[in-house]
Amino acid sequence: xxxxxxxxxxxxxxxxxxxxxxxxxxxxxxxxxxxxxxxxxxxxxxxxxxxxxxxxxxxxxxxxxxxxxxxxxxxxxxxxxxxxxxxxxxxxxxxxxxxxxxxxxxxxxxxxxxxxxxxxxxxxxxxxxxxxxxxxxxxxxxxxxxxxxxxxxxxxxxxxxxxxxxxxxxxxxxxxxxxxxxxxxxxxxxxxxxxxxxxxxxxxxxxxxxxxxxxxxxxxxxxxxxxxxxxxxxxxxxxx
Amino acid sequence: xxxxxxxxxxxxxxxxxxxxxxxxxxxxxxxxxxxxxxxxxxxxxxxxxxxxxxxxxxxxxxxxxxxxxxxxxxxxxxxxxxxxxxxxxxxxxxxxxxxxxxxxxxxxxxxxxxxxxxxxxxxxxxxxxxxxxxxxxxxxxxxxxxxxxxxxxxxxxxxxxxxxxxxxxxxxxxxxxxxxxxxxxxxxxxxxxxxxxxxxxxxxxxxxxxxxxxxxxxxxxxxxxxxxxxxxxxxxxxxx
Numbered sequence: 071x072x073x074x075x076x077x078x079x080x081x082x083x084x085x086x087x088x089x090x091x092x093x094x095x096x097x098x099x100x101x102x103x104x105x106x107x108x109x110x111x112x113x114x115x116x117x118x119x120x121x122x123x124x125x126x127x128x129x130x131x132x133x134x135x136x137x138x139x140x141x142x143x144x145x146x147x148x149x150x151x152x153x154x155x156x157x158x159x160x161x162x163x164x165x166x167x168x169x170x171x172x173x174x175x176x177x178x179x180x181x182x183x184x185x186x187x188x189x190x191x192x193x194x195x196x197x198x199x200x201x202x203x204x205x206x207x208x209x210x211x212x213x214x215x216x217x218x219x220x221x222x223x224x225x226x227x228x229x230x231x232x233x234x235x236x237x238x239x240x241x242x243x244x245x246x247x248x249x250x251x252x253x254x255x256x257x258x259x260x261x262x263x264x265x266x267x268x269x270x271x272x273x274x275x276x277x278x279x280x281x282x283x284x285x286x287x288x289x290x291x292x293x294x295x296x297x298x299x300x301x302x303x304x305x306x307x308x309x310x
Numbered sequence: 311x312x313x314x315x316x317x318x319x320x321x322x323x324x325x326x327x328x329x330x331x332x333x334x335x336x337x338x339x340x341x342x343x344x345x346x347x348x349x350x351x352x353x354x355x356x357x358x359x360x361x362x363x364x365x366x367x368x369x370x371x372x373x374x375x376x377x378x379x380x381x382x383x384x385x386x387x388x389x390x391x392x393x394x395x396x397x398x399x400x401x402x403x404x405x406x407x408x409x410x411x412x413x414x415x416x417x418x419x420x421x422x423x424x425x426x427x428x429x430x431x432x433x434x435x436x437x438x439x440x441x442x443x444x445x446x447x448x449x450x451x452x453x454x455x456x457x458x459x460x461x462x463x464x465x466x467x468x469x470x471x472x473x474x475x476x477x478x479x480x481x482x483x484x485x486x487x488x489x490x491x492x493x494x495x496x497x498x499x500x501x502x503x504x505x506x507x508x509x510x511x512x513x514x515x516x517x518x519x520x521x522x523x524x525x526x527x528x529x530x531x532x533x534x535x536x537x538x539x540x541x542x543x544x545x546x547x548x549x550x
Binding site (some may be wrong): 219247 | 478
C-alpha cells in the first residue's frame, strides 16, 4: 500500500517567537524545506533540474494551522504530489505532532522554469513525470487567486543581503515575515493563523525598494509592490 | 582522557546566502545553539536556571572564520567552558569540517542574571560550578571591549516581531544581520569575516527605534543605539 513520505524535525529555539511557539515563517520554512528534500530524494529536486538549466518556482501557497508547535516539540511533515498539469504541480503537506494529530497542513503550487529564459517549461517533459504523483487528496482547499486589495496602510522595505536565497532572489518566507512584522504584537497571543493564502507573482532582488501595503477586514490582506508599482506578492491571513 | 564535546549540524538551504555558503548569522546561530544544548545536557542550561528565576546573558562574542561552510555541508561544533569567574564564564567553540579542518572558532562570555531583578548573580552559587570547566585553552583571542566608534553613517530599524527571541528581547544574531545588511553586496563575494568582535551592552525590545551607526576603516565598526542614544550593541568586523 502506498504511504505518504514523512520527514521529522524538532522546533529549535531559533524557530520560535516570544511565546515559545514556532513562527508562521519557520513553519512555512520547514514545509518548503520538506518540499525540497522530497523532490531531491525522488529525482526531481532543484539540483536535478539545475543540470538542465531548469528550476522550481513556488507560485501559490495555502497554509492552515490548528496550533503552532512548541519549542523543542518534534513534528513530522508528510508530503505528496497530488497533481501535475503541463504548467503546474500541486504538492501537499500535513504537519503531525507526537500523538498523530494534524496540527497544520499546506497546499502549494509550483511551476518549472528555464533559468536563463525565465519562461515556464512543460512538466510532462520531466523524466520523473510518470512517478511523481500519489493518489491522496489535498488536505485543504487549493490556494486561491488573490485580487488586488484596497490598501490603507503602507510601509517600505529595501531588499537586503539577509533576505536573499541561493538564487539571489528574496526568500519566499521573507514576504510572510514583512507582513507579520507590521501587525500589532498582541494579535500573536490572541489568535492563530487559521488560513493563509499567498500568491508569489514576481521575484524581487537585492536593493529593490518595496512597498508593503495592507488592508484590514475579515482577513488581513497584503500586497508587496516593487518600485514600478507591480505586485510581487499578495497574502491573505484569516486569524481566528 | 578528557575530550571536547561535539555537536553535528548540516548547513540547510535557509542557512546560506546567494553564494550558497552559510551566512555569518547562521554560523553564529549554530554556535549559540550549541552553547544552549551543551549547557542543557550538563545541568546548567537556560531551562535549569529558569527554575531558580535565573538566565544566561551573552555579553561578548569573538568569531573567526577561515572559510564559510557550504550548503549541505556537514559541520561539527566542539564546545567547552575554559573559565568561570564570579561574574562571567568563557565558553569556546571550534567548527570542523569533514576532514577535521578547523574552519571557524569562537570565544564567548556569559553572565548569569536574576530574571526579575535583572542583576548579575554569583556563578560560584551554581550547583554545576565545580564540574563546568575543561582544561582546553580558548581557540582565539578573548572578545575585546569595543570603544564607541566615530560613525559617519546611520540607518534606522524598529525592533519587530520577527526580531524577538523567546525572552521577548532582540535575538543576538539580529544585531549581526542589521550590520551586514548595510554593507555593499559585493563585499560578501570578495572577502571573508576573518574576525568579528561583538559587545552586547543592553537588551532591546519590540517597538524600540534603533539607530544602526557605522564607521569604515581597517575594520568595519558598528554601534546599535536605542532611542535614548545609549549603545545596545557594538561590533567590529575585520574582513580579509
